[in-house]
Structures are given as C-alpha cells and as structure tokens.
Amino acid sequence: MATVETSIACCAPLAAPVLNDEEALATAELFKALADPARVRIVNALATSAEAVCACEFEPALGLSQPTVSHHLKKLTDAGLLEREQRGKWAYFSLKRDAVKKLATVADLKGVCC
C-alpha cells in the first residue's frame, strides 16, 4: 500500500535556512488545515482532553451537523494532525504526538529572527 504523504510529514519550519517549493506548499497546507475556527476548536478540545474524543461529542460542542464535523475531522486527519480509531459505530480522535511536535517546530521563529 502506498504511503500517504501528509502535510505534516512534508512541511518545513518557517525558519528553515532553505525552503523548496514542495516544502513551502506542504507547510502552507498544514496551516490551511488549521485555518478554520471549527478545526481550531477541535484541536483545542483534543489538546485539553486526557483521552481520545468520540466524533459524536463534537456535534453538540461545536453546534455543527455530523457531516460538517466529519468534514473537519477528515481535513485534520488528512493533514496528519489527528489519529483516528474506530470503536464500533463511532470513530475516536486524538492528536498525533509527532505532529504536535512538528507543528510547534514549524511555527517557531524565535530562535532565528528575534
């Protein structure tokens, strides 16, 4: 099975000494995955939860329909930020540990410029 290349896997830090076209695109795609208030709230909910969260919990929390919640969860998962686990009828989501580390690195310009 082919490996799916996610944005998080291919992106480069904003502060990278050299940034090629593919890395700039992947980094932009990663930020794009987070460029929506509902997705910011989902990541925030997962960051502040001790356990994986059922997709069903986001509907009332965000006041959105199930298809809309599924769309947002898919965008975040495709970007490589979330881990998806099927438990019976529902999918449970958590933040990917590696992705969290990489996101922090990508957005950190402190050491380089200021």
Added chain:
Amino acid sequence: MATVETSIACCAPLAAPVLNDEEALATAELFKALADPARVRIVNALATSAEAVCACEFEPALGLSQPTVSHHLKKLTDAGLLEREQRGKWAYFSLKRDAVKKLATVADLKGVCC
C-alpha cells in the same frame, strides 16, 4: 484613531484551557494568513534575513508580479505578523517580534497534550 485588531492580537493558543468563539476565529485567521506557499516563503525569507527586506526583492525571488506580492504582504501585515516601513518609493518588511513569539505560543501543544 481606532486600534486595528489584528488576528495575532486576538488569537489564543491551540492549547488554551478555554477558547471562546472570537479567539477561535482570530486563531483560524492567523493560520489562514500563513496558508499560502508564497506567504510561507515571504515569512521564511524575513526570518532568515538580518535586515528588513524591500518589497521589490520578493518579485524575482518568488517569480510573482508586483500586485500579487503586494497582496501577500498586505495579508501578512493585516494579520499582524509583519512590520512595514516606507523608505522612499519602496516599502521594507520585517517580522514583528511580538507576533513571532505569539505564533510560537499559539501553535505549541507540546506542554499540554503529549
């Protein structure tokens, strides 16, 4: 004169214990400002430059027309990420020190979840 509220001024960390609607929106807007490969390259160029960079330098570097470069620089400046300084005919840009610190904080989930 009214204070312009930038995304960077109003956003909240992805890991914030509580995130209200306005903060989620501002955080998403901040990521949206970075959700474009040309803007990622501009921020990268500014991060790796010791001095402010003339808008005129981005046209050949990015292979984009002047209006397109101006559009991207405006988006980043409006989000509160860049400082703009007029020197004669040209505008010079640099990263805002406060914004750089805040961006790193916003995207850092390491301490909270993993």
